[in-house]
Amino acid sequence: MQEPQALRRWQLSSFGNEHLEQVERPLPTPGPGQILVRVGAVSLNYRDLLMVRDGMGMKFDMPFTPASDMAGTVVAAGADVRRFAVGERVINTFWGGWIDGQWTADAVLAGGPGPGMLASHVLLDAAWAVAAPATLDFAEASTLPCAGLTAWFALAETGALRPGQTVLVHGTGGVALFGLQLARLHGARAIVISGSEDKRAQTLALGATHVLMRDSDWPAEVRRLTQGRGADHVLELSSGPNLDRSLQAAAQGGRVSIIGMLGGETLSASFYAMVLGRATVQGIGVGHRRALEDLVRAVDVNALKPVIAARYAFDALPDALDHLARGAFGKIVITL
Structure with missing residues (x-):
């Protein structure tokens, strides 16, 4: 040419x-x-x-x-x-x-x-x-370069994702769906939080094990679905006050990756949820x-x-x- x-x-x-x-x-x-x-x-x-x-x-x-x-x-x-x-x-x-x-x-x-x-x-x-x-x-x-690598860096590069673990993903945008796909690729299961009932079927077809609605008590449901353990990895794409709920849904010693700020630039979380849960909270900049x-x-x-x-x-x-x-x-x- x-x-x-x-x-x-x-x-x-x-x-x-x-x-x-x-x-x-x-x-x-x-x-x-x-x-x-x-x-x-x-x-x-x-x-x-x-x-x-x-x-x-x-x-x-x-x-x-x-x-x-x-x-x-x-x-x-x-x-x-x-x-x-x-x-x-x-x-x-x-x-x-x-x-x-x-x-x-x-x-x-x-x-x-x-x-x-x-x-x-x-x-x-x-x-x-x-x-x-x-x-x-x-x-x-x-x-x-951005969406795919952000999910990869959170889960595979820094998170050491292993088969059998549970990944909690917020939303159905680019990073979120890469997180879902990479979780399945590594033999982990993915639970997706969505604000849209219309996207449930698409999300399940892509490999999510469960899709929970954002306006539900999803932290409790995540714990129920994991027999009380909680999610080993959380891709936190909302942030703001949503971080506190993500920590409630995380397993003891789980990892929460801060990626998006749809819920606001200021993070809000309970001292007890973070300290008693021994959570690792990491910022991911691609x-x-x-x-x-x-x-x-x-x-x-x-x-x-x-x-x-x-x-x-x-x-x-x-x-x-x-x-x-x-x-x-x-x-x-x-x-x-």
Whole structure:
């Protein structure tokens, strides 16, 4: 395919959906250590809604291009690039520069303040990408850098998830459904808390052992379903006051991973629920490149298929953001 002389991208000159505009810019040439990727798909995260709205309080230069997750094809490589060759399929890392081990302060967030992915072509440091799964198309692969890796990092990388354990998952968005799928992949059972009766059948079909309604006494029901033990792992995607109920549902010595903040930015929990339950409460800020490479291998070996709620054309970004804001069963993806 002959590459165009210009790229298309969505950008913001100031915050707010009404300021999103599509522009053309000259196609860049990769410098040393860089790759130019023709984007095949971009998956959207709840974070993207917040970044478009107000930048989540971060300071960076305008205009900026939103979105943090993409899959595409390398179309040019700069000097000294050994990781990838032209024609190879890649996905980006959410944290540019966090390769393994402990997080480092010089790591850069994709989609603000680092480079955004809502473009026809993206220039990246070659170290900020990994090979895409061979078993997934671009839309499916684009869901891994943030949502897929967040669930993997909570359960497999830091949680040491084992067969026979119980995973409690809040919601049916991208991270939640990856958590469900990864729990089943590891031989664990998944209990899902949902606010929508309409999603019960879909959630059970995906492998959940039970779906409990958010307005029920689900902490007590989780304990009943686990013969009094409680959940070994909790993916806490609501936070706020919901954390206290999650701790009530957790097993002695269980692990609660703080991931989302739909219930508010301030956490609220009982001292007794945390201390007497000996819970480990950990914050999950996605994960490093090596863990993403592990996830890609697991996806390919086990033929795991991410759940995509809808695919939108590049020009239909405003409609895709509206769908994301309303809530979706799985991921919202922009295809190019």
